[in-house]
Amino acid sequence: MMPVWYSTPMRITPYGAAQVVTGSCHLVEEGDYKLLLDCGAYQGSEDDRNQEPFGFDPATIDAVVISHAHNDHIGRLPILIRRGYKGKVHLSEPTAKFLPVILEDSLKLMSEEAERLERKGKKAPTPLWEEADLEELYRRLEPVPLYQDLAFGPLTARLHGAGHLPGSAFVQVNSKDKRLIFSGDLGHKGKEVLEAPTEATPADLVLCEGTYGDRSHKPFSETMAEFARILNDHLGRGGKVFIPSFALERTQEILFHLRELETQAKIPVVPVYVDSPMADKISEIYPQVKNYFSTEVQALYNQGIDPFRPEKFDHTHSVEDSKALNTLNGPLVIIAGNGMLSGGRILHHLALGLPGEDNAVIIASYQPRGGLGQLLIEGNESVKIFGDVVPVRAKTYTLGGFSGHAGQDELLSWLSGESKIALVHGEPDKLQALSRALSGQGKTAWMAEWGKAIEV
Ligand code: ZN
16 A cells, blocks of 8 residues: 555644734644644633643644744643643743743743632632643753754754744744745844844745734834933923833843933933843843844943943832832833733832823833723723722823834745745734735735644
């Protein structure tokens, strides 16, 4: 009998991030060999999907390759191991260092939520994974260099810099006669902290993200000019500027630009506080992975300068430190989590700061529909925080240019040499807009579907 596997070409099947922005997880198969790209958690309104079956048997997976350390690309790894995965997890050195910070935070949030339910007399659901699964995951981590071919059975894979986080990658997978590229998350090119994404090599199929598939970002210099103008205006009046921010990358990037604007004398030097223990942990890792930053950042490190430290920088250690910030008068800047305003210390600062008319809130990250961030952006005169009505006299500004994702024009340019593109990691309207733009250039582009295999 003819061996069936021999005639089966490489294929890829999305088991997450199909017409949604979270849960990145894609299975590459060549014959009997199974290589999993990413194993991310669903987040926000898709959260419940984490408990569902993967759509494949974790015990049959031969190897895992991870694109970057965001939770929606790594968050289901402990579940994969708990459900029978026996192999290694290949990832860049920075991703391996950031991963424990991200997943230990998830573990903490899970146990806090269980405690909250128990206090209310409700039964907490059985946790999807526990500390022991995480410990096992740590034993399986296999840091690998970028730009080197790695052998996986009949396939070779190579990580290329994606400019989205330090050590973030897109993944090129070659079989004997086909090439597949998985974009991971592609960075926003104009920014200064990270290098722009590496050019893609021509491939038979690209599985590409489309988070910002429907719009292009303003030039980053405009974002910076606006950032400086807002800071001057509010700090000049003695106000407090609150920046809700993610712990990984966005917080440090904002610190970088505050320092840069200070050294260029474009903004006054004022106290800058980071009120996020998780952001502190990430910042401690940064000097260990300095080779993964832009040449500009590396040059500062080489001069003995911390590129992520404004002149009057301070950070809180305890909840008491955090509360003590409330007693301080402006001008000052407070950066705190979480970035989506769905919880965290930022809420305490806003509850006290929103009534002050000299104060400002700068939204530098994605805000979910209907969330507090959205209400502030819409200009509501009052909002509810911890059940209390808080009058809003502070001004809210949105700086979309800080986005960590490529805009539509950058995606089109990155895909310029490609002809067959399946789109993932985006809301359907964003992916449709990108698909139309690509089709307009004579390419074959479509939205990938969950569980539906695509032949490379
Ligand atoms: Zn990401």
